[in-house]
Amino acid sequence: MASDWRKVALGLLLLAVSSVVVVGYGLRDGPIPPLAAAVGAVGVVAGTLLLGLSEEDASV
Numbered sequence: 001m002a003s004d005w006r007k008v009a010l011g012l013l014l015l016a017v018s019s020v021v022v023v024g025y026g027l028r029d030g031p032i033p034p035l036a037a038a039v040g041a042v043g044v045v046a047g048t049l050l051l052g053l054s055e056e057d058a059s060v
Contacts, residue, residue, distance in 0.1 A: 006048050011050030018043025 022040035025032040 003036030004056070007050045007054040011047040011054065014043045014050065019045060 006020070018040045021036055021043070025036050025040075
């Protein structure tokens, strides 16, 4: 089965950026702003979903 390379690339990009946001704020002293936590969490979920659906004929 072939993968859709656009979904893979976008999923990896979302996962990388969202992880950097969450980990970056986590390493700082102080709480993570709620907006940054929400954006990071949604980005991780969206990236994972895109990677999971990158195969042809994949369904949820």
